[in-house]
Amino acid sequence: MQTKVITGSRSVATAVMLAKPEVIAAYPVTPQTEIVEDIATFIEEKRLGSRFIKVDSEHSAMGACIGASSAGARTFTATSSQGLLYMDEVVHWAAHARLPIVMAVATRALAAPWSILNEHTDFMTQLTSGWIQIMAENNQDALDSMLQAYKIGEDPRVTLPVMVGLDGFILTHTSMPVEIPEQADIDSFLGERKPEFEIDVERPFTFGNVIDERYYIDMRHKMFESMQAAKEVIGSVSNEYKRLAGREYSMLECYNCDDAEHIIVSIGASSGDAREASDRLRKEGVKAGAVRIRVIRPFPSEEIAKALGGAETVTVVERSLSVGGGNILAHEIRSALYSAHGPEEAPFVKGFITGLGGKDITPNDYINMVGITRERPTGDEWFGLTGG
Amino acid sequence: MKEIVFYGRGGHGAVMASELTAIAAYKAGMQSQAFPFFGGERRGAPVKAFARIDTQPIRVHSQIYEPDIIVILDAELLKVARESVSSIALKAGGSIVINLPGRDAAEKYAAGLNANIGGLAFVDATSIARELGLVVAGWPVINTAMLGAMAKATGVIGLENMANAIEEYWPKPLADKNIEAARKGYEMCTALQRSGAEGGF
Numbered sequence: 001m002q003t004k005v006i007t008g009s010r011s012v013a014t015a016v017m018l019a020k021p022e023v024i025a026a027y028p029v030t031p032q033t034e035i036v037e038d039i040a041t042f043i044e045e046k047r048l049g050s051r052f053i054k055v056d057s058e059h060s061a062m063g064a065c066i067g068a069s070s071a072g073a074r075t076f077t078a079t080s081s082q083g084l085l086y087m088d089e090v091v092h093w094a095a096h097a098r099l100p101i102v103m104a105v106a107t108r109a110l111a112a113p114w115s116i117l118n119e120h121t122d123f124m125t126q127l128t129s130g131w132i133q134i135m136a137e138n139n140q141d142a143l144d145s146m147l148q149a150y151k152i153g154e155d156p157r158v159t160l161p162v163m164v165g166l167d168g169f170i171l172t173h174t175s176m177p178v179e180i181p182e183q184a185d186i187d188s189f190l191g192e193r194k195p196e197f198e199i200d201v202e203r204p205f206t207f208g209n210v211i212d213e214r215y216y217i218d219m220r221h222k223m224f225e226s227m228q229a230a231k232e233v234i235g236s237v238s239n240e241y242k243r244l245a246g247r248e249y250s251m252l253e254c255y256n257c258d259d260a261e262h263i264i265v266s267i268g269a270s271s272g273d274a275r276e277a278s279d280r281l282r283k284e285g286v287k288a289g290a291v292r293i294r295v296i297r298p299f300p301s302e303e304i305a306k307a308l309g310g311a312e313t314v315t316v317v318e319r320s321l322s323v324g325g326g327n328i329l330a331h332e333i334r335s336a337l338y339s340a341h342g343p344e345e346a347p348f349v350k351g352f353i354t355g356l357g358g359k360d361i362t363p364n365d366y367i368n369m370v371g372i373t374r375e376r377p378t379g380d381e382w383f384g385l386t387g388g
Numbered sequence: 389m390k391e392i393v394f395y396g397r398g399g400h401g402a403v404m405a406s407e408l409t410a411i412a413a414y415k416a417g418m419q420s421q422a423f424p425f426f427g428g429e430r431r432g433a434p435v436k437a438f439a440r441i442d443t444q445p446i447r448v449h450s451q452i453y454e455p456d457i458i459v460i461l462d463a464e465l466l467k468v469a470r471e472s473v474s475s476i477a478l479k480a481g482g483s484i485v486i487n488l489p490g491r492d493a494a495e496k497y498a499a500g501l502n503a504n505i506g507g508l509a510f511v512d513a514t515s516i517a518r519e520l521g522l523v524v525a526g527w528p529v530i531n532t533a534m535l536g537a538m539a540k541a542t543g544v545i546g547l548e549n550m551a552n553a554i555e556e557y558w559p560k561p562l563a564d565k566n567i568e569a570a571r572k573g574y575e576m577c578t579a580l581q582r583s584g585a586e587g588g589f
Contacts, residue, residue, distance in 0.1 A: 005411045005420065117426055138449075170449050174423035175407050177414050272447030358426060362450040 001245075003179045008171030011139040011178050012078065012104045012164070013038035015146030017048045018186040021102070022073035025053040025064035029083035030116045031168035032106040036078060050076075058087035062101075066090060069099035070207055072198035074150065077101065080168060081108035081122045088125070094161045095130030096223065097208055100153030100193070101161040102146065103131075107268070107319075108168040109357040117358025118168040120268060120320040124328050126163060130223055132230055133297040135165040137271045139178045141294075142166045144247060147186060151237045154193050157229045167269035169358070185244045227298050234295060251300035253292045254307050256282065260289030262370050263308055263347075265316040265333060267293045270361045274317065277366030288370060293329065304333055305340030311347045315373040317366065317383075319355035327351030327380050348377035354384045389442040390544050391452045391479075394534075396461030398431040399524065401531030404557070405459065406437035408535055412545045412553035413441040421446045431525070434465055441544060454479045457542050460486040461513070461530055463497060481506035485538045485577070487513040487530055494580050509541035511577040513569075520565050520572075532566040536573025547574050 006014070012035045016024070024043075026036045042048040053068075055061045058079050065075040079087055084105060094101050109119035126133065132152060136142035142164065149162035166172060197205055211219060234251060242248045255275045257263060262281070266274040271292035281288035291307050293300070308314050314337075316330035325331070330351025337346040350373040355361045361384075369383055392409060396402035403424045410422035418441050425436035438452045456479050463486055478484065483506050488494045494510035501508070513533035522529045532554060539547045551567045558566060 003414070005407070005414050005422075138447075167449070169426035170423070173426065174421060174449065175410050176421050176446065177419060269449040273450050276448050360451050362453070363448065 001179055001182060003177050005175050006139065006178050007034065007173055007175050008136075008139045008142050008166050009034035009106070009173070010038050011143040012146055012166065013042065014178075014180055015143045016076050017042050018181065018183060019074065019076070019102075019147060019150050019190060020048070021050050021076040023053065023065065023068035023075045024050045024077065025055050025061040025068075025075070026077045026079070027055055027058050027061050027083060029058070029080045031108060031172045032078045032080040032083070032104070034172065035104055035106065058083040059090055062087045062090040062094060065101045066094050066097065066099060069094070069101050070097065070199050072193065072195050074154075074193045075101045076103070078104040078106065080106040081110055084122050085110070085125065091126060091131065092129050093208075098159045098223070098226075099161055100150070100159055102149045102153060103161065103163050104142075104146065105163055105165045106168040106172045107165050115357040116168075118170050118319065119356050119358070120165070120318070121356075123163070123165045124320040124322075127297060127328070130160060130227065131297060132158070132160055132162040132227070132295070133165065134162065134295050135268050135293070136171065137269060137292060137294070139171060139174070139176045140247070141249070142171060143178055143180070144241065144245060144249065147181070147189070148234075148237050148241055148249070150190055151240075152230060152233050155233045155237070156196060158226050158233050159196070160223070160226055160230065165268065170269040179245070181245055189240065189244055231298050231300070249294065250303070251295040252303050252307060253294060255290045255292075257289035257291060257307055259287055261287040261312045262374060263289040263291055263311045263314050264366055264370060265291045265293065265308070265314060265329065267296065267329060268319065270317075270319075270355065273361060273363045274366050276363040277370070280363060281367060281370060286370070296329075299332055299336070301336040301339070304336045308333070308337060308347060309341050309345070313373045313377050314347050314349045315370050316349060316351045317355075317361065317369060318351060318353055319361070321353050321356060327353060330380060348373070350377055351380035352383045353380070354382065359384050389440055389444075389446070390457065391455045392439040392441070392457040392459065392544075393452055393455040394437040394439070394459045394461065395465055396435050396531070397465060398433045398435050399527035399529070400435070400461040401529045402435045402437045402461055405461075405531035405535055406439040408531070408550065408553045408557055409439040409441070409545065411556060412549040413439075415552050416545055416549040418443060419445050425451070431527070453477065456482045457538065457544065458482070458484050459534055459538055460484065461534055463488050463493070478505060480504045483542050484508045485534065485541045486510050487534060489515070491578065491580075494578075498580050507541065507579060509537060509577050509579045511537035511573050513537065513573055516569055516572045516576065520569050522565060522569055532569040533573035536570035537577035539570070540574045540577040541579060547571065
């Protein structure tokens with residue numbers, strides 16, 4: 001196994017090269033562009049045999065993936081921000097059509113005002129889409145999650161598309177050592193895609209036909225059940241991947257949590273800063289822990305209830321915003337804890353909106369937010385406003 | 389952990405300098421991270437790039453605000469770009485490696501700095517780049533000469549590891565020229581202050 005110092009973009013492109021999708025269709029958008037450029041280079045150098053379809057928009061990119069995936073192909077696309085929103089209609093279609101497309105999303109703020117910098121709101125707009133959603137913490141996680149994404153999505157118990165998010169710039173443009181698995185190992189790990197239904201003139205089916213009001217709800221229920229089933233598949237795929245790569249992944253990762261009274265919850269690249277904050281808080285005598293949400297769809301409710309149930313306070317730090325609703329992640333965590341433990345036993349959950357539009361989140365910021373939570377544990381807040 | 393900030397202008401190769409530092413550190417058996425200050429990149433505009441080196445896997449992804457080492461590719465920059473620089477404070481006892489034409493300029497520069505600086509080293513990287521023909525669109529690409537100087541002045545990464553990283557980064561004739569620039573940067577780098585026996589300055 002080879003280790004290379006590469007960017008998050010190159011990590012995703014390398015995973016694509018190893019997974020060998022037959023069809024790739026993508027439209028460039030900052031900060032996703034280098035993923036597509038790297039893939040184009042790999043194809044040009046004949047290191048990757050995929051058919052690359054040049055398209056006129058993100059909507060067409062997903063449309064091409066839907067067509068190819070319906071015909072049985074393994075597919076890939078990548079986008080970000082405005083591109084994801086432009087693609088949105090067919091993003092949902094892909095999930096409803098049960099096509100295991102894999103898409104990388106280099107997270108970025110939404111306009112207006114214009115910003116090319118990092119934020120997770122674009123990724124969070126897809127929580128109702130029916131895609132499995134994994135958010136990477138670092139370049140290695142991005143590569144490993146991309147490879148697992150194909151295996152999870154193509155599993156007959158799941159047959160849903162998978163979105164792998166990685167923080168725009170903070171991962172896409174950051175170079176770090178990344179271990180690259182052997183092609184032979186990935187070939188046997190992934191195997192061929194074997195769809196139950198595919199477009200085939202010898203074996204005709206209708207795809208995406210009209211369904212009447214009696215049965216539509218059942219189709220959605222099946223989709224829901226498959227998403228629930230994905231939890232077990234994510235676990236077994238992770239175990240299998242661990243055997244070939246030695247690295248273990250779960251839906252959420254706990255650090256310093258066993259005796260923790262105050263736990264930080266984070267998602268994405270700044271989760272390491274949260275762990276650093278929890279170590280520094282421990283040195284000051286505060287029993288702090290850190291939980292990273294890696295898989296947000298399916299939402300790991302049981303794992304969250306278990307990991308956070310014993311804490312006094314939970315500080316949820318989000319780079320995303322639902323205007324009018326406020327925090328997105330904090331609401332779901334509160335719901336999971338309330339359902340599992342009831343109002344008397346559940347810890348205080350305080351959400352913070354911060355890091356929007358590329359604003360940095362440092363270990364000290366996490367320490368300060370935990371301090372605010374301990375002082376006033378109810379009511380969500382903003383952190384990092386300049387007053388400007 | 390050692391944290392490094394590179395200051396230059398778009399075209400000097402500050403971002404590549406941070407990437408080469410990360411590759412070289414990994415070759416030296418350490419963990420590393422390199423990233424640019426995020427935003428639109430424009431030739432001639434002030435550019436910041438960051439690198440972290442550690443014996444442990446690096447988990448933080450926030451920017452660097454208190455570096456151990458500052459590498460300045462353009463001495464004029466700190467005057468014109470105070471705003472972008474003001475959020476960065478050199479760690480007490482940290483080192484500066486700067487591209488300046490000679491001792492007089494370096495002494496003048498050092499006189500304007502606070503007393504907490506552990507050491508300052510200078511090198512005429514612009515002349516090295518020009519002599520070797522490392523010029524792109526009229527801009528001397530001075531990053532590799534500065535990396536050689538950093539290797540000598542701070543000792544965080546050895547010159548040979550830096551040369552190996554350059555060899556991996558560029559194809560043959562260009563790599564050789566840049567390795568030569570790094571060697572010259574190493575040889576010509578001069579320390580202005582020394583703060584005792586601890587490696588480097």
